[in-house]
Amino acid sequence: MSCIESSISNRYLSQDDRIEIADGLAREETVTAIAKRIGKSFQSVYKEIARNRKPDGRYQPWYAHNQAHQRRRRPKVRVFAHDDTLRRLVADKLGRPEGACRHQEGREDPRRRRVACPRSRVRPG
Structure with a gap:
């Protein structure tokens, strides 16, 4: 899997946003506090955590970023x-x-x- 260094647009979470989410979860902060710090809605952060957790339930930012990147790269049917x-x-x-x-x-x-x-x-x- 490849890793993308930056986000495509402000609409998507960047690698740094995901690292901040992981750090906040490790410090047992609330999702709303994490969302406020990175400037995203708390719904987006909840969805990110639920969607991109590893199978064992842990949230790792590099794994999450690669998962999101793989989902974005859908082949276009001509x-x-x-x-x-x-x-x-x-x-x-x-x-x-x-x-x-x-x-x-x-x-x-x-x-x-x-x-x-x-x-x-x-x-x-």
Whole structure:
């Protein structure tokens, strides 16, 4: 397993955050006190401890960081690489400007209140 030195964004816990959680647990601090110190919500710290404990129940920051990293690295399925029929259909519809959105007429995206068009989201290849 590989180890990531820093967090990807502030949304995720960093290695230092996880070390601080482990130190706080070793000092028998409350989860809310640990969360306040690292600047995260106590729910995030509870989830982190529950999700990334070792099988024997101990929380180790390097193990937890590697577990979180492995969960983030999910392989992306490329639909067009495996489905020739779909790839040809989309390429055919994108080749004709009037054909790409023809089947979408009358269907609206409730969040934006305008007609949804897949042409802007689908790239064949």
